[in-house]
Amino acid sequence: MREHTFDIVIIGSGAGGGAAAKELAPLCREGARIAVLEWGPRLAEHEYTGRETEMAGRLYFESGGVFTRDRTMTLAFGRAYGGSTVVYTGTSLMIPERPVKRWGVPGLTWEDLRRRSLKYIRENNVHLLEEERLNDNNRLFQAACERLGFRVEQFPINVKGCKGAGLCNLGCPNAAKQGTHRVQLPAAEAQGVQVITNCKVQRIEGRGVLRAVVEERSFGLPSPWEPGEHLVRARVVIVAGGAVHSPALLLRSGLGRQLPALGRYFTAHPALILVGEHPRSITNYYGHPKSFYCDHFAERGFLLETCMYFPFVTAKNLIGFGEEHAQLMHRMDRLQMILVLALDEALPDNRVTLDRAGEPVVEYRFSEPVLEALLESMKVSARIFFAAGAQRVHAPAGEKFLIERHEQDHLDELITRRRLQPGRISIASAHLMGGCRMGASPADSVTDSWGQVHGVPWLYVADSSLFPNCAEINPYVTIMAFADRVAEAVRARWREV
Ligand SMILES: Cc1cc2nc3c(=O)[nH]c(=O)nc-3n(C[C@H](O)[C@H](O)[C@H](O)COP(=O)(O)OP(=O)(O)OC[C@H]3O[C@@H](n4cnc5c(N)ncnc54)[C@H](O)[C@@H]3O)c2cc1C
Ligand code: SF4
Secondary structure: OEEEEEEEEEEOOOHHHHHHHHHHHHHHHHOOOEEEEOOOOOOOHHHOOOOHHHHHHHHEHHHHOEEOOOOOOEEOOEOOOOHHHHOOOOEOOOOOHHHHHHHOOOOOOHHHHHHHHHHHHHHOOOEOOOHHHOOHHHHHHHHHHHHHOOOOEEOOEOEOOOOOOOOHHHOOOOOOEOOOOOOHHHHHHHOOOEEEOOEEEEEEOOOOEEEEEEOOOOOOOOOOOOOEEEEEEEEEEEEOOHHHHHHHHHHHOOHHHOOOOOOOOEEOOOEEEEEEEOOOOOOOOOOOOOOEEEOOOHHHOEEEEEOOOOHHHHHHHOOOOHHHHHHHHHOHHHEEEEEEEEOOOOEOOOEEEEOOOOOEEEEOOOOHHHHHHHHHHHHHHHHHHHHOOOOEEEOOOEOOOOEEHHHHHHHHHHEOHHHOOEOOEOOEEOOOEOOOOEOOOOOOOOEOOOOEEOOOOOEEEOOHHHOOOOOOOOOHHHHHHHHHHHHHHHHHHOOOO
16 A cells, blocks of 8 residues: 655545645645645546536536435535536625524634635636626526516626536536636645545544545546555645535544534535526527526525526426427427525434445435425516516426416416425435534534534544535635635644644
8 A cells, every 4th residue: 555644635626625725835835745635537628528428427426416315305516626616607606694693603703704705706706797798598587586676686707718608517618617626726736735636535544644545537637646545644634525525534434423413414505497488599508507696585595596407407307207398398499497596404414424335325304494495486486487578487396397377376376385295306406515514512513613623633624514504605605715714724733733
């Protein structure tokens, strides 16, 4: 077995790991040896083909469809140099003050997160897309929300030279999206941080000792390390494997005994899509897919966002089979799409556990408030489609496959709780949070407000698993702000541990 020694090792290179790597990189000038160990591949530029099944297989865990234990929800998250930032849409929001106050984590203030978030908003070229580049799918949503008196805002996004290919969730083939694979990781490498791809950390064995395995892949650039087993030693370990794999790694490493909250309080913004069919073709498939969101109903437990998915994902999300399903897919050029996200409360029984092989299993039950929010959000979305001029609407909890325009005054009878059966409709999540939540004590949290694992001075967490509760917005900017705090703590303490 090959052995390696570093001062600081970061596990995972996504929003959290990438930001931590860049913030710590200046320490290389002082002689610190820093490595990022990343399970996923680093694709060569020509390998970003934008082909749906090929990219899903290469850039996501289980092609983006990891099931929860009872198979009522699929979870999408990336495995790559850059983690999920390679496949995210790039909508870049500052967390509002309300959720941070509600979390009530001692030592964590909204002002601090805001200051750090602004740094990444600048660094990742976040801005509003020019009006002439917004497509019909987005414009129709905005106009309809305004007509109905719903608060609607344009999403700032983090692109440079966006060509409107609409393939953001397949890894941008135009290198336009500014994820950590484009910004933070190259900057960290330029200062001396080593990034080891195709490298899965299996366990943390005692103080700063990691067991890892480098996998061989038929695609991507070769890993800097040889395939096979590796033993890695570090003074400080920062876990940033995401909200499923960070808790799983710590559970596999035996930390569950001293940290009863480990894996628990997992939240996901459970989401589903609806489509409205217009009488004519609209621009939907081309152009940046996500330009507007409506947070008018946040206090009633849901957000609405524009979106446009690829044919496979769209077909999977429409409920029904056979001829009417096929016919609707044939009219894809007329479809307007809305993504609804429920703002789910962190509950101790929604959690990451391990199967017999030590791999993560996510247990998630939909609470009654979440189901109520999804039901309400579908009715509101149907109103938006009709206000935008759609002829008919497909809602996953619809009593009929298509609700016709002349039926729009009967939405309460046509979109029903009876039809909203988890397991029957397609619910997915791309905003995974919690599992190593920050907090005051080991009784109900895993780390302190600086990401240090309670009672383990050499071990930190720096990713989406830190959320104490639901973020209530698209989370990546806040995750980078968390990682920035963690890097500050590590910079101050790494020589002493
Ligand atoms: C399709 C999609 C669209 C999204 N759109 C947006 C958006 O528009 N705006 C927004 O704010 N958020 C968006 N998100 C969410 C956002 O991308 C994530 O919340 C964020 O990237 C999570 O950051 P993270 O550091 O926790 O994990 P990730 O970015 O997922 O990175 C974790 C990395 O750790 C690696 N890893 C895991 N375990 C190990 C191990 N044991 N050893 C080595 N490496 C390991 C993984 O391979 C992965 O690369 C989207 C997500 C998806 C999937
Ligand atoms: S819309 Fe822009 S960011 Fe998205 S894939 Fe196309 S070029 Fe890339």
